[in-house]
Amino acid sequence: MMADQRPHLLVVDDAFDIREPLAKFLDKNGFRVTTAENAAAARSRLNAEKIDLVVLDVMIPGEDGLSLCRYLSANTAVPVILLTALSEETDRVVGLEVGADDYITKPFSQRELLARIKNVLRRVGDAATAGKPEGMDGTYLFEGWTFKIGERELRNPDGVLVPITTVDFYLLSTFLAYPKDVLDRDKLLGLAHGMQPDIFDRTIDLQVSRLRRKIEPDPKAPTYIKTVRNKGYVWCTDVTQAP
């Protein structure tokens, strides 16, 4: 049986009619979801399974949510998003003081929470910008350019080394792994799909723009990376792989 490779969330809220619909929503949007209705159950789950992020209601019976959050922040690396009832500034301060990575006030829209979850996962785990797409290796050639995965080296047609950043490297790797395929922004960020064009994360646009400036002959009229409106970007030239 294949393992569920989606990011694993733990939703902690005692209100069934908030917890369960939210879990279903997140499941439908690319996440594996486990739920808990109090701090004790949450701790148990955290011990039993690998959790990538916790969505935590501060108002749970028994041990306070803030207490659990403080514990997680001090003793683990698991990021936390707090659900708070009040939107007062004090809450924000408190929330961040106890180590939460983000917070959102109730009532909240599921979509906004989804966006924040992805945002935090990207910031914290940064699994996306860390490495390269699975199974990539060797040397890639396109239009005279040479891109060595292992060495993290990019050379232009003249053989000159072009300095690339971590993000450049990851982006270029992803494009070269899927040439001629339209990649949406989520995919380019290495995240699960499902974000609606409501809360936009324009980070990718900027990163693509910066990569274009480094490799496109004319960044104003890109020939390698083209834009597909409402969808994302495509790598448009042929890529050959050398061992």
Next chain:
Amino acid sequence: MMADQRPHLLVVDDAFDIREPLAKFLDKNGFRVTTAENAAAARSRLNAEKIDLVVLDVMIPGEDGLSLCRYLSANTAVPVILLTALSEETDRVVGLEVGADDYITKPFSQRELLARIKNVLRRVGDAATAGKPEGMDGTYLFEGWTFKIGERELRNPDGVLVPITTVDFYLLSTFLAYPKDVLDRDKLLGLAHGMQPDIFDRTIDLQVSRLRRKIEPDPKAPTYIKTVRNKGYVWCTDVTQAP
């Protein structure tokens, strides 16, 4: 068993003699249809199945339609078309305020609702302008022009690169995939068939017009893309395919 791939609509109306005929009509016109007679049933359906669009009567017993609409807008990405009894301007404002994507006043023509459904699906999903027709690839030649699918490049007979937008690309791809075939507007939009010549969506006309301006020697007297009155458009010149 093959899955039903048609867009899935949820029709919410308590009046049997409106709900059922409408469901039948929409089914015959290219949609999978599920019905519900109140908000609770609608929520249940929405949780159980993947719904692409909700047609919602605001005057339903129990929970108000506007309330359900507001909920959907805040917590899901499912687009909503409201059925309202009054045609007053206030209704329009209210409808859009609660997050409806469109609205239509009763009594309404089924054809008009059909047109609006397609319109909203196109706006929201925008699957049409996404990529290229299935299985297309390689290079197409016509009258000296060169169109490379993979590279998303169009060159005129002089070999000069002609910049094309995402829509241009999709339209041209579709035409070249079906030369000499009359394509109706639904087909060109990439939507299911069945729209009657009642409420026209003139979007395609404009897009064709814009494409003509880029490729026709004389856009006033088009030779490549010709108009077929009451039907659609045809690609009229020979197309050869190079590898």
Next chain:
DNA sequence: GAGCAATTGTATCAATTTGTATCGCCCCCT
């Protein structure tokens, strides 16, 4: 540990691209 440099994210503004609303012409029909 301070200071500097590079990188990355956020906030904005500008430029394209696309959709909507109209006007007017032309074709077809009675």
Next chain:
DNA sequence: AGGGGGCGATACAAATTGATACAATTGCTC
């Protein structure tokens, strides 16, 4: 010849993407 519908074209508005400036962060040097 008159009328209506369908289509071409223009102007304008909305949405999406590109570009710039600046702030925040990270990493490295001294």
